[in-house]
Amino acid sequence: MAKLKMAVIGTGGISNEHIRGYINNPDTELYAFCDINPERVKAMAEQYGVPLERTFTDKDEMLKALPEIDAVSVCTWNSAHAECTIAALNAGKHVICEKPMAMNAEEAKQMLEAAKRNNKLLMIGFVRRHGNDCEVIRENVDAGTFGELYYAKATYLRRNGNPGGWFGDKSRSGGGPLIDLGVHVIDLVRFIFGNPKPVSVYGVTFQKLFNRPNVYGGKAWKAASTGVEDICDVEDLASALIRFDNGAVLSVEAAFSLNIKKDEGNIELFGTKAGAKLDPNVEIFTELNNRMVNIGFAQETALSFDGLFQKEIDNYVDAILGKAECLAPAEDGVEMMKILDAVYESARTGHEVVLN
Ligand SMILES: NC(=O)c1ccc[n+]([C@@H]2O[C@H](COP(=O)([O-])OP(=O)(O)OC[C@H]3O[C@@H](n4cnc5c(N)ncnc54)[C@H](O)[C@@H]3O)[C@@H](O)[C@H]2O)c1
Structure with a gap:
């Protein structure tokens, strides 16, 4: 069987994970690159051995010039997700789009419709x-x-970790730590809960500290390809209470900048028979013969980044080939964007947002 020809739109930081995933997947050929930044796309092509004639600075030109492309990764900043994804879908390509799916639920719905329309x-x-x-x-x-x-x-809280560049520029990011970091943990909890639909959201956001580039000792998360002055018109802390249609509730906090002792990322789950926490290792809290017990695992259970993106890319490729079910379908991206929109709307109005 011929290998699937894979193209990457947006060859910045995270694209490296997609690219390595395609290089290591036996069913794919790393085929073409596109980035609006000509130096970047050229450097990445040289690094990964993609012929320069298959590098582009315009996605539409690439999609027109190379109809043989089978599938695409969209790894641009957030404001370009919808246009690049819809263009690729309309050109008959499969797409994996980085999180967050889009700037808002309206864009996300249009992306989902494009996928359905083009099958x-x-x-x-x-x-x-x-x-x-x-x-x-x-x-x-x-x-x-x-x-x-x-x-x-x-929680996904950084004491001083605003990446700067487009991450702090609302016109390209759509928001701050909520849409960038909170999205990961909200989605994970929703996935563990069995993908219930959100029914109501109460949220708050704060912009008190800004990006604090002057403060020494923070972790240096820097956007790879900003090329602009650091802008900061996004929130530096968001907190929300999200109620789902199965009655379950999630409390979430995400920050780029917060006066906390150290960075924190954890998920705690509470059930009728047991609870659990995920970080740094999975632990389960339950009862045994009328005693409270804490259960740890003999094998490593801390989130490992070793092979993590490879699993994602392998699932994408297997789902394209009909060998596996897609673990993160676009429908869940749309539900996530509804939640994020609702947090920002609730924070703006000071009231709960009811979703239907
Ligand atoms: N899954 C994860 O854990 C994870 C981690 C980091 C970033 N991300 C997501 O990946 C995306 C990219 O983040 P990054 O850190 O790689 O940013 P980055 O700034 O390093 O790279 C983004 C690239 O997109 C290019 N670009 C922008 N608009 C474009 C367009 N219309 N056509 C072609 N190229 C375009 C930029 O020139 C830049 O090179 C974001 O959506 C981010 O949220 C996900």
């Missing part, structure tokens, strides 16, 4: 669905270990 796969880069920690938790959900999961707490 192509649209997968979203919810990479944590492919994590080893998620696998352990889901095995236990399926085995009934937790009983009914009815509440979760999720």
Whole structure:
């Protein structure tokens, strides 16, 4: 069987993970690159051995010039996700689009419609669905270990970790830590809960500290290809309470900049038979003969980045080939964008947002 010809639109930081995934997948050929930044696309092509005649600075030109492309990764900044994804779908390509799916739910719905209209796969880069920690938790959900999961707490908090560049520029990011970091943990909890629909959201956002580039000692998350002055018109902290249609509730906090002792990322799950936490290792909290017990695992259960994106890319390729079910379909991206829109709307109005 001929290998699938894969193109990457947006050859910045995260594209390296997609590219390595295609290089290592036996069913794919790394075929073409596109980035609006000509130096970047050339350097990446040289690094990964993509012929220069298959590099482009305009996605439409690439899609027209190379009709043999089978599938695409969209790894641009967020404001270009919808236009690049819809163009690729309309050209008859399958697409994996990085998270967040889009700038808002309206764009996300248009992307989903384009996938349906063209009968192509649209997968979203919810990479944590492919994590080893998620696998352990889901095995236990399926085995009934937790009983009914009815509440979760999720945090993704950086003390001083605004990446700068487009991440702080709302016109290209759509928002700050909520849409960039919160999206990962909200989606993971929703996935563990069995993908219930959100029914109401109460959210708050704060912009008190901005990006604090002057503060020494923060972790240096820097956007790879900003090329612009650091802008910061996004929130630096978001917090929300999200209620789902199965009665479960998630409390989430995400920050780029916060006066906290150290960076924190954790998910805690609470069920009728047991609870759990994911970080740094999965632990389960339950009862045994009328005693409270904490269960740890003999094998490593901390989220490992080793092979994480490879699993995501392999799932994308297998789903295209009909060998596996797509673990992160576009429908879940749309639900996520509804949640994110609702948090920002609630924060703006000061009231709960009811979704239908
Ligand atoms: N899954 C994860 O854990 C994870 C991690 C980091 C970033 N991301 C996501 O990946 C995306 C990219 O992030 P990044 O850190 O790689 O950013 P980046 O700035 O390093 O790269 C983005 C690239 O997109 C290019 N670009 C912008 N508009 C374009 C267009 N219309 N056509 C072609 N190229 C275009 C830019 O020139 C840039 O090179 C974002 O959506 C981000 O949220 C996901």
